[in-house]
Amino acid sequence: xxKKLSIKMRVTLWFTLFMMLLVxxxxxxxxxxxxxxxxxxxxxxxxxxxxxIEDLNRNQLEEKISVPVNDIYISVYDMNGSRLAGxxxxxxxxxxxxxKDTSRxxxxxxQEWFIYDTKVKKEHGTYLWIRGIxxxxxxxxxxxxxxxxxxxxxPFLVLGVALVGYLVIDRGLRPIQDMIQTAKxxxxxxxxxxxxxxxxxxxxxxxxxxxxxxxxxxxxxxxxNEKRFTADASHELRTPAAVILAxxxxxxxxxxxxxxxxxxxxxxxxxxVKMSALISNLLTLARMDNGQxxxxxxxxxxxxxxxxxxxxxxxxxxxxKKISVITKVQPDVFLMADETMMIRMxxxxxxxxxxxxxxxxxxxxxxEKKEDHLELTVADNGIGIAPEHLTRIWERFYxxxxxxxxxxxxxxxxxxxxKWIVSAHKGEITVKxxxxxxxxxxxxxPFEN
Numbered sequence: 001x002x003k004k005l006s007i008k009m010r011v012t013l014w015f016t017l018f019m020m021l022l023v024x025x026x027x028x029x030x031x032x033x034x035x036x037x038x039x040x041x042x043x044x045x046x047x048x049x050x051x052x053i054e055d056l057n058r059n060q061l062e063e064k065i066s067v068p069v070n071d072i073y074i075s076v077y078d079m080n081g082s083r084l085a086g087x088x089x090x091x092x093x094x095x096x097x098x099x100k101d102t103s104r105x106x107x108x109x110x111q112e113w114f115i116y117d118t119k120v121k122k123e124h125g126t127y128l129w130i131r132g133i134x135x136x137x138x139x140x141x142x143x144x145x146x147x148x149x150x151x152x153x154x155p156f157l158v159l160g161v162a163l164v165g166y167l168v169i170d171r172g173l174r175p176i177q178d179m180i181q182t183a184k185x186x187x188x189x190x191x192x193x194x195x196x197x198x199x200x201x202x203x204x205x206x207x208x209x210x211x212x213x214x215x216x217x218x219x220x221x222x223x224x225n226e227k228r229f230t231a232d233a234s235h236e237l238r239t240p241a242a243v244i245l246a247x248x249x250x251x252x253x254x255x256x257x258x259x260x261x262x263x264x265x266x267x268x269x270x271x272x273v274k275m276s277a278l279i280s281n282l283l284t285l286a287r288m289d290n291g292q293x294x295x296x297x298x299x300x301x302x303x304x305x306x307x308x309x310x311x312x313x314x315x316x317x318x319x320x321k322k323i324s325v326i327t328k329v330q331p332d333v334f335l336m337a338d339e340t341m342m343i344r345m346x347x348x349x350x351x352x353x354x355x356x357x358x359x360x361x362x363x364x365x366x367x368e369k370k371e372d373h374l375e376l377t378v379a380d381n382g383i384g385i386a387p388e389h390l391t392r393i394w395e396r397f398y399x400x401x402x403x404x405x406x407x408x409x410x411x412x413x414x415x416x417x418x419k420w421i422v423s424a425h426k427g428e429i430t431v432k433x434x435x436x437x438x439x440x441x442x443x444x445x446p447f448e449n
Contacts, residue, residue: 008166008173015165020158027150042134043103046072046116050132054120061085077129089113089133098129105136112136175209182212192220225395233282233397240271240278247271284417301342303335303374304367310346311365318354318363325350328366333374336448337425345421348414349378349441356439357382373427376443384435393431394419 005013049072056064065074065086075086081098088094091109103116114134121127178196185194195216196209251264307329315325335342353363357380364379385393392398397412422429427445 007176008169011169011173012162012166015169016158016162019161019165020154023157023161024150027147031147039136042136043114043116045070046114046132046134047103050074050116050118050130053130053132054118071134073133075131075133077131079127079129081129084128086131089135092133094131094133098131172205175205179209179212182216186216192216192223233278237275237278240275243271244268278413282413297338297340298336299339300334300336301339302332303337303342304329304331304333306339306342307346307365307367307376310343310350314347314350314354314363318350318357321354321357322360323354323357323363324361325354325363325365328364330368333367333369334447335374335445337445341421341424345418345443348418349443352414353378353380353382353439353441356380370444373444373446376445377440378443379438379440381438384437384439385431385433386435390431390433 049069053061053064053069053074061076062085065076068074068087073087073089073092075088075094076084077098078084089109091111092106092113093108096104096106096115098117098119100117100119103114106113106115112135114136116132116134118130119127120130175196175198178198182194182196185191195213198206198209200206247264247268251261254260308327311325311327311329318325350363350365357363361381364377366377366379368375393415396416419429422443422445425445427443429441429443431439431441433439
């Protein structure tokens with residue numbers, strides 16, 4: 001039954017039950033505490049009055065006990081229990097045996113009484129009993145009236161507590177209702193830009209709302225990246241596909257010699273290679289995103305030799321743009337890493353520097369050993385990167401100058417892959433650039449992973 005109720009109703013019921021139990025327990029405790037206090041007060045009053053009577057002479061005693069003193073009936077008895085003087089309530093049987101200096105409760109005549117006896121010694125070994133009888137009035141029984149009123153008022157009290165609890169809980173849980181409405185709106189309309197609107201606060205509900213808003217921010221970013229990625233990938237694949245189709249049509253319809261046919265086939269091959277590289281990189285990045293790509297071939301490599309070899313290879317390929325690849329490498333710098341990934345990182349960084357470099361310019365590679373890591377820098381004196389582009393160069397397919405994207409292996413994924421490789425090796429990469437002058441990529445990698 002409880003499971004079918006909303007959280008708001010369940011919390012309200014539990015709150016109401018708890019508050020009612022608390023009210024009942026506190027009320028009963030106060031009633032019995034007050035009753036105990038009143039009873040003790042009356043008994044003290046009775047004992048003090050009787051003790052005062054004990055010290056009076058005969059005349060004073062007869063005058064004092066002829067009428068009730070502070071609602072207390074005083075009577076005097078001889079050793080045999082025969083009453084000598086004083087008065088006794090008519091509706092009190094007064095058959096209780098004497099007990100020295102002891103206060104006790106007696107029920108008689110449909111009423112309760114407190115009785116107190118004291119023993120007074122006289123001459124020749126005789127003694128007298130002085131008894132005080134005090135009726136228990138409404139001061140003690142008023143607690144019973146309070147309890148009855150509480151029982152009568154209990155249904156109204158329950159309704160009041162439930163209503164107040166419901167309103168308080170409704171206000172407290174209102175952000176959760178906003179979350180539900182926001183989630184519904186996103187599910188129905190696909191609007192990831194909606195957020196839970198709340199005032200500033202630091203309680204758990206506000207924290208939960210902020211967490212949901214942060215999650216929506218990330219989801220919106222992921223979906224936007226996915227949409228942009230899909231659009232860019234489609235665009236990048238459409239261009240070489242269009243070139244391949246065009247060259248096929250030309251070769252089939254217009255090629256009149258073997259040389260023209262070979263030229264068309266060469267261009268087709270170029271675009272096919274580019275498409276193959278693009279698809280390969282996309283698959284690799286997808287595996288990286290899904291956590292399916294792991295660095296399984298970690299080994300101790302001579303990173304100095306690797307940088308020299310890759311630098312020399314890229315220097316030959318950069319000669320088409322009359323760009324020199326210059327290396328300044330500290331020897332015997334060893335690193336625990338995946339060698340294949342390190343090769344890809346170096347090639348991507350150098351190819352990026354060459355692609356955006358100036359003719360007759362340079363690309364400088366430097367490697368230096370630090371205390372607990374190595375520092376690799378790849379610098380070029382090319383077109384540079386404007387400040388507004390620096391944070392976006394790691395995005396897939398993002399290009400500072402798309403007009404330079406016609407290179408043999410450029411897919412727009414190189415720097416995104418570099419970023420992942422560096423992060424996978426627990427390193428970091430930064431970039432500084434002055435447009436038109438110089439761009440420097442700095443990679444810091446720990447020796448051990």
